[in-house]
Every structure is written in structure tokens, then in C-alpha cells.
Amino acid sequence: MNGRSALDRFLQTDPRDVGCAQAMEMLHVYVDMVASGGSAEQRYPGLAAHLRACGPCSEDFEALLAAVRDAEG
């Protein structure tokens, strides 16, 4: 990815994006669905859109998913 496309991607916004508050409210449900192989992105498109754009929430998602998988492991 070159600089122009990185900048363009950064500036793109998705109207489905639910924002941090709603994303964090449902994060545990979303993570469980991802961990169990469910279609979380289809079920929660607004949350998925948010996780693609928000670094902090995406980090929290990855951390919670890692904790869940570790606990299963």
C-alpha cells in the first residue's frame, strides 16, 4: 500500500460505524461469535465497520479474543 492509498483508506468513513460506546457494549458477544467461528461481521456489520476504523477498539477486540482463545486452549 502506498502513501496515497493509506491516506485515502484512513480518511474513508463508513456510515454503518456504530462508534466506540456501542462497540464496547457488545464486544463480548462479538468476540464469542468470532471465537466460535460464527459470522460476526454479517451479524454485526456496524460493529465490524467500527473495528476496522478504530485502533483502540480494535486492540481491545484483539486482546479479548486472545484471552478467550487462550482460555480455550
Place this chain on the structure above:
Amino acid sequence: MHPLPQVRDGQDPYPLLARAFGRAAPEGIGFADRRNIRDEHRVAFGLLIAGPELEDLAYQAAADALMAITAKLSQFRGESRFTTWACRFVILEVSAKVGRHFWRRPDVPLEAEDWDRLPGRFGFEPARESEWRDLLAALRRAVDTELTARQREVFVAIVVNDVPLDALALRLGSNRNAVYKMMFDARRKLRAALAANGYLDDDDSGRS
């Protein structure tokens, strides 16, 4: 529907936290599975903090998360496994504490604006400056002309000065959701301005 673990009055709360990490709680575990908490920090924050500070942060996050979990047990609706629901509190506590930790660094810029760092943020190659100079100049103009003062402040802090969003929210007396929304609106305005002036393609993907 996932069942809620039984927690009786007077029960030692620490095994509950251990259960939140999906671990069996051995006798006298104290603050549960601290090794696992540290692992989560590594996953989420790329070892920004290390050594005793990390131990400290993990300990405090576990303690605060445990308080939140026990206070909100009645709100658990069984939409996910209990351990996932409970772990979320730990993750959120860690995020909040890392945000606070950021401001202990002596070299944190906030008021300064070093726009020369912007090309590197997006991977623009110095050798090809002639190809992107006009684009970034237009971006900077749009930041100055299209954004509100608050949006500009947030954009400069996060994008130009590389301040983490959580840390900025703390400094502004705001929260992650509000700062993200400000950035969301700023991004939308800036892209529209750059597209209107021919620097980026019009977006026909249904997003704006």
C-alpha cells in the same frame, strides 16, 4: 443463553477474576492469573510498558476490573460466556490505565505541530515527494479551513503528534467515544474536501 456463575456473600472474589481469565483458581491465588494479564498487555499494547510498571498496571487493572465485575454481576444477561463478559472489564481497565500512563512520558508533544512527520505516518516515500507534496499540502489546508477548532485539535494530536486516542480523551476530559466521533467527522470532511479538489477519487462505494 450462558449461565451466571454462582457468587455467594462472603465468597472470596479473586477466584472469580481467575475464572474471568478462563483459568482454574488454585488455592491462595491472590490476584488471579497475573501472567495472563501481562500477556494481554503484550497483545494489545505492544510492550509500551515493561517491568515493575507493567506488574503494577496489571495489578491495578485486575483490582479495578474485579470491582466492576462484582458491581455489575446483575447486569450479565447471558448473551456471551461469562468469562468473555468478565474479561472485557479487564481489557477496558487496561486500556484506560495505559492511556493515563502515556502522559508520564517526558517527551509527549501536544501543542507542538510537526507536520514534517506526516508523510512518514502514511508511508509516503521521501524520494517521491514530487508525487505527494501537493496532496499533503491540500490536506493541511483542509485541516485549517474545513475543521472546527476542536476537530483540528484532535486531528493534529492523533495524526500529526501520534498521541493515542485514549490518552487524548483523558487530557481533554472527554472519552474514547466522543473523541472518535470528532475524528470520524474530521476524516469525512477532509476526504470530501480532497475529493472535491481532485486530490482523491470520488467515493462511489456507498461510504462517505
